[in-house]
Amino acid sequence: MNKPKIVILGAGYGGLTTTVKLQKRLGVNDAHITLVNKNDYHYESTWLHENAAGTLHHDRSRFRIKDVIDTGKVNFIQDTVTEIKPDDNKVILENGELYYDYLVVALGFEAATFGIPGLLENAFTIGNINQSRLIRQHIEYNFALYNNEQEKKQERLNIVVGGAGFTGIEFLGELANRVPELCKEYDIDPKLVRIICVEAAPTILPGFDPQLVEYALNSLEARGVEFKVGAMLKECTPEGIVIEKDGEKEEIPTLTTIWAAGVRANSLVEKSGLEHNRGKVEVKPDLRAPSHDNVFVVGDCALIWNKETERPYPPTAQIAMQEADVCAHNLSTLISGGGEIHEFAFNNMGTVASLGHGDAIGVILGDKKIFGWTAAFMKKVIDNRALYKIGGIGLVLKKGKFDIF
Amino acid sequence: MNKPKIVILGAGYGGLTTTVKLQKRLGVNDAHITLVNKNDYHYESTWLHENAAGTLHHDRSRFRIKDVIDTGKVNFIQDTVTEIKPDDNKVILENGELYYDYLVVALGFEAATFGIPGLLENAFTIGNINQSRLIRQHIEYNFALYNNEQEKKQERLNIVVGGAGFTGIEFLGELANRVPELCKEYDIDPKLVRIICVEAAPTILPGFDPQLVEYALNSLEARGVEFKVGAMLKECTPEGIVIEKDGEKEEIPTLTTIWAAGVRANSLVEKSGLEHNRGKVEVKPDLRAPSHDNVFVVGDCALIWNKETERPYPPTAQIAMQEADVCAHNLSTLISGGGEIHEFAFNNMGTVASLGHGDAIGVILGDKKIFGWTAAFMKKVIDNRALYKIGGIGLVLKKGKFDIF
Numbered sequence: 177m178n179k180p181k182i183v184i185l186g187a188g189y190g191g192l193t194t195t196v197k198l199q200k201r202l203g204v205n206d207a208h209i210t211l212v213n214k215n216d217y218h219y220e221s222t223w224l225h226e227n228a229a230g231t232l233h234h235d236r237s238r239f240r241i242k243d244v245i246d247t248g249k250v251n252f253i254q255d256t257v258t259e260i261k262p263d264d265n266k267v268i269l270e271n272g273e274l275y276y277d278y279l280v281v282a283l284g285f286e287a288a289t290f291g292i293p294g295l296l297e298n299a300f301t302i303g304n305i306n307q308s309r310l311i312r313q314h315i316e317y318n319f320a321l322y323n324n325e326q327e328k329k330q331e332r333l334n335i336v337v338g339g340a341g342f343t344g345i346e347f348l349g350e351l352a353n354r355v356p357e358l359c360k361e362y363d364i365d366p367k368l369v370r371i372i373c374v375e376a377a378p379t380i381l382p383g384f385d386p387q388l389v390e391y392a393l394n395s396l397e398a399r400g401v402e403f404k405v406g407a408m409l410k411e412c413t414p415e416g417i418v419i420e421k422d423g424e425k426e427e428i429p430t431l432t433t434i435w436a437a438g439v440r441a442n443s444l445v446e447k448s449g450l451e452h453n454r455g456k457v458e459v460k461p462d463l464r465a466p467s468h469d470n471v472f473v474v475g476d477c478a479l480i481w482n483k484e485t486e487r488p489y490p491p492t493a494q495i496a497m498q499e500a501d502v503c504a505h506n507l508s509t510l511i512s513g514g515g516e517i518h519e520f521a522f523n524n525m526g527t528v529a530s531l532g533h534g535d536a537i538g539v540i541l542g543d544k545k546i547f548g549w550t551a552a553f554m555k556k557v558i559d560n561r562a563l564y565k566i567g568g569i570g571l572v573l574k575k576g577k578f579d580i581f
Numbered sequence: 582m583n584k585p586k587i588v589i590l591g592a593g594y595g596g597l598t599t600t601v602k603l604q605k606r607l608g609v610n611d612a613h614i615t616l617v618n619k620n621d622y623h624y625e626s627t628w629l630h631e632n633a634a635g636t637l638h639h640d641r642s643r644f645r646i647k648d649v650i651d652t653g654k655v656n657f658i659q660d661t662v663t664e665i666k667p668d669d670n671k672v673i674l675e676n677g678e679l680y681y682d683y684l685v686v687a688l689g690f691e692a693a694t695f696g697i698p699g700l701l702e703n704a705f706t707i708g709n710i711n712q713s714r715l716i717r718q719h720i721e722y723n724f725a726l727y728n729n730e731q732e733k734k735q736e737r738l739n740i741v742v743g744g745a746g747f748t749g750i751e752f753l754g755e756l757a758n759r760v761p762e763l764c765k766e767y768d769i770d771p772k773l774v775r776i777i778c779v780e781a782a783p784t785i786l787p788g789f790d791p792q793l794v795e796y797a798l799n800s801l802e803a804r805g806v807e808f809k810v811g812a813m814l815k816e817c818t819p820e821g822i823v824i825e826k827d828g829e830k831e832e833i834p835t836l837t838t839i840w841a842a843g844v845r846a847n848s849l850v851e852k853s854g855l856e857h858n859r860g861k862v863e864v865k866p867d868l869r870a871p872s873h874d875n876v877f878v879v880g881d882c883a884l885i886w887n888k889e890t891e892r893p894y895p896p897t898a899q900i901a902m903q904e905a906d907v908c909a910h911n912l913s914t915l916i917s918g919g920g921e922i923h924e925f926a927f928n929n930m931g932t933v934a935s936l937g938h939g940d941a942i943g944v945i946l947g948d949k950k951i952f953g954w955t956a957a958f959m960k961k962v963i964d965n966r967a968l969y970k971i972g973g974i975g976l977v978l979k980k981g982k983f984d985i986f
Binding site: 306309310314316317320323324363 | 711714718719728729768
C-alpha cells in the first residue's frame with residue numbers, strides 16, 4: 177500500500193473544515209490523512225470574546241475534534257507543532273515527527289504587539305480558550321479583591337481594551353453587559369468601573385460604514401464605554417498604560433489591559449522556510465505555496481489579495497472556511513488524478529459585528545446595512561452556520577446559539 | 582419623651598437575634614432601639630466556608646437586615662464601629678457617634694494568627710462575605726493561570742488549610758467536592774491538585790468523639806485531602822508555608838493558604854476599657870459586663886465558663902443565639918421595670934460538622950452519634966433553624982437549605 181500521506185496542521189476553522197471535507201471526498205484507500213492539533217478540541221475563535229467577558233461559558237465555544245472527524249479515515253494526533261520543514265516534507269512535533277506527501281498549513285493567528293513596550297508581558301490577548309477564561313477570571317478576581325482592601329485601588333476597576341476594530345468592539349459589547357452583573361456579584365458601585373477603549377485610528381471600526389459606526393458608538397457609550405480615538409498606546413506596565421493623543425501623554429492606571437488590536441500569522445510559518453510576505457504565505461490561486469507545490473496554506477496564515485480594494489483579505493472565519501473548501505477539493509483532485517483544480521474566489525456573505533446580547537451591526541447581501549435585533553439575529557445565524565459547515569445539524573443543536581430573544 | 586436608648590453593635594447571630602427579640606418584647610414607646618452594622622446585610626458566618634469553597638453562592642448566605650427588622654421600632658445605621666467608650670456611654674462610628682442608656686456588644690470574631698510570621702499578610706481567612714468570595718476567586722484564578730504558563734507552577738494547585746478544627750474540616754469537605762469541578766472547568770488533571778491540611782494537635786477535630794473523627798478522616802482522605810497532624814505552621818510566605826513536625830521542617834509551596842485555626846473576639850472589646858479576659862468580656866450570669874452594668878455582651882465577644890468541663894464555651898452560633906434570647910429578655914425586663922432577670926444556661930442542642938454535600942458527623946441529644954446522610958440532614962435542619970429564629974418561616978423559604986438528596 178502506498179497511499180499518499182496528507183498532514184493537516186491545526187484544527188481551527190481552516191484546518192478542521194479541510195479535514196471534514198476531505199474525509200467526505202476521499203475513501204479509506206485513497207489517502208492517509210493525519211490531523212495535528214494542540215488541543216483535543218476545536219474552538220470557535222470568533223466567539224472567544226464572549227468567553228473572555230464571561231457572557232458565554234467557554235465549553236459552549238468548543239467541541240471535541242473526535243466528535244466531527246471520521247476516525248476510520250483520519251488519524252488525529254494531539255500534539256504541538258514546533259517546526260515545519262517543507263524542503264524535507266517533514267513536520268516536527270513536540271513528541272515526534274511526521275512525513276507528508278501533502279501538507280495543509282492552517283495554524284491560525286497569534287497576537288501582534290508591534291513592539292509596544294510592555295504589551296507582550298502585561299496585556300492579555302483573546303487568542304484561545306485558556307487565555308479567554310483567564311481574562312474572565314482576572315477581571316472577576318480584581319473585583320473580588322477591591323472590597324477586601326483598606327485602600328481601594330481604582331486600577332482594579334479600570335479595564336482597558338486596546339483597539340476598536342472588530343474584536344475590540346465585539347469584546348466591549350459583551351463587557352459592557354457583563355460589568356453590571358459583576359458589580360452586583362461583588363457589591364461594587366457600577367459608577368466606579370471604567371471601560372476604556374484606546375484606538376489609534378480617528379474612528380472606531382475603521383473601514384466600516386459611517387452610519388453603522390455611529391450606531392455602534394452610541395450603543396456602547398450608552399452602556400458606559402469611554403473611547404479614546406486617535407490615541408496611540410505607547411506603553412503597558414503592570415500598573416497601567418500610557419497613551420498619546422495630539423502630542424499629549426496620559427497615564428491610565430489599570431491592572432487589566434486586553435490587547436485586541438492586532439494579529440499576525442502563526443510565527444512558525446515565517447520560520448519554516450516557506451516563501452512569505454510579512455509572515456504570511458502569499459498563496460497561488462489554488463492555495464498552494466509558490467515555493468512548495470505540495471503545501472497548501474489556508475486561513476490566517478495565507479495571504480490573498482482582494483483585487484477590488486488592492487488590500488489583502490482580512491483574516492476571518494468566513495474566508496478560512498471558503499479556502500478550506502477549495503483546498504479540500506484541490507487536494508482530492510490531485511490525489512485522485514482526475515477533475516479540475518479550482519481557484520479561490522471570495523464569496524462575501526456579509527459581515528456582522530456583535531455589540532452584546534441582542535445588539536449588533538452589519539452589512540449583508542453586498543450593501544444592505546442592518547443593526548439592532550436584526551443584526552444580532554443574523555450574527556447568530558452566521559455563528560450557527562460555521563458549526564453546521566463543520567459538524568452538521570448535530571453540532572448546531574449541541575453548541576448553537578438560539579437565545580435570540 | 583425620655584425613652585431609654587438601646588444601641589446594639591453588630592448584626593451577626595447575637596446582635597440580630599437580640600434585635601428581633603427586643604422588637605417583639607418592646608413597644609414603640611418603650612425604648613429607642615438602634616442597630617449598627619458595617620454592612621446592610623446579615624450573613625450566616627457558619628456557612629461562609631461553603632461560599633469560600635465555591636459550593637454555595639454567597640447571596641445564599643446573606644440577607645438584608647431591613648428584611649427582618651421592624652423599621653418602625655428599630656433604627657438601622659450602616660456604619661463601622663471604631664471605638665466603644667463605656668465610661669461615657671458612647672460609641673464612636675466612622676461617620677458619627679451614638680449615646681446609649683443600654684449597650685449590647687455583639688461584634689463577633691476576627692482571625693487570630695498567634696504571631697505566626699507572615700500569616701496575617703499572606704494567608705486568607707474565612708471571616709466575612711468579602712473574604713469568602715475572594716478565596717473562591719483566588720483559587721479559581723490560580724487554576725485559570727496554570728494552563729497559561731510555559732512553566733507550570735505547582736504552587737497554584739496546592740491549597741493549604743491551616744487547622745483541622747470545626748471550620749477547617751467543614752471547609753475541607755466543601756473544597757474536596759469543589760476541586761474536581763474546577764479541574765473540569767480549567768482542563769487540569771485532578772491528580773495534580775493537592776489539598777493539604779496542617780494541624781498542630783495529634784488528631785483532627787480535637788475534642789470530638791474518636792469514632793466520628795475516624796469517619797471524618799476517612800471521608801476526606803478518600804477525596805484526596807492530605808493531613809499533616811502534629812505539625813506546627815512556622816511561617817507563611819507569598820510562595821508557601823513552612824511546617825515543623827517531630828523536629829523536622831518541611832516547605833510546602835503554595836499560593837493559597839487558608840487560615841482556619843483560630844479566632845478571637847473583635848479587638849474593639851479589648852481596646853474599649855471594658856474589663857476583659859484575653860479580649861473577651863467574662864460576663865455575669867445575666868450577660869452584663871462586670872465593670873459596666875448597662876452593657877450586655879453576647880456572642881463571640883462574651884466569655885462564659887462551662888462548669889462541667891471547666892473550659893469556656895466555644896464561640897458558636899448556637900450559643901450566641903441562646904445568649905441573645907437571655908439578653909433581650911433581661912433588657913426588656915430592666916426597661917419595663919417588672920419581671921425577673923434570667924441567668925444564661927447553655928442548652929446543648931448538639932454539634933454537627935459538615936463534610937461536604939450529603940456527608941457530615943455529629944453528636945445530638947446529648948450523646949447520640951450520627952454520621953453520613955443523617956448527619957448531613959441534621960446539619961441542614963440546624964442551618965434552617967438559625968434562619969427561622971431570626972426571620973421566621975419566610976426567611977427559611979427564601980434562604981434555607983433544602984437540597985437534602
